[in-house]
Amino acid sequence: MNSLNELIGKRVIALIEDYEIECDVLQVNIDDYYFEEKNEPIYIKVSLMPTTLTENELDSFGLSKEDFYEVSLDNILKA
Numbered sequence: 001m002n003s004l005n006e007l008i009g010k011r012v013i014a015l016i017e018d019y020e021i022e023c024d025v026l027q028v029n030i031d032d033y034y035f036e037e038k039n040e041p042i043y044i045k046v047s048l049m050p051t052t053l054t055e056n057e058l059d060s061f062g063l064s065k066e067d068f069y070e071v072s073l074d075n076i077l078k079a
Contacts, residue, residue, distance in 0.1 A: 004028045007046065013078040014048055016067055020077060023048035023068060044073040 007025045014023050027047040048068040050058065058064060 004030070004044065007079065010079055011051065012048070012076050014068075014071055015075045015077055016071065017061070017063060019061055019063070021050050022052045023050050029070070045070045046073060046076065047071070 005028060007028055010025050012023055012025055013020050015021075025046050026049055029045045029047070031043040031045070048071055050065075050068060053061075055065075
């Protein structure tokens with residue numbers, strides 16, 4: 001878990017709705033109850049804040065800040 005916490009505050013490139021967007025990682029959330037109770041994979045999600053786009057630019061892509069609240073770790077392209 002410690003290495004995942006090191007992501008907090010890092011600048012990453014995330015794939016959001018087919019767009020590669022530069023963001024800062026705000027939080028890491030591990031949903032491990034699936035693994036423990038049902039022997040399924042652990043799901044790791046991060047909360048992001050876009051760093052280079054204004055709200056108007058997000059709107060032009062059809063995105064909102066809510067699209068960045070729970071992003072799968074699989075959608076982080078570069079850290």
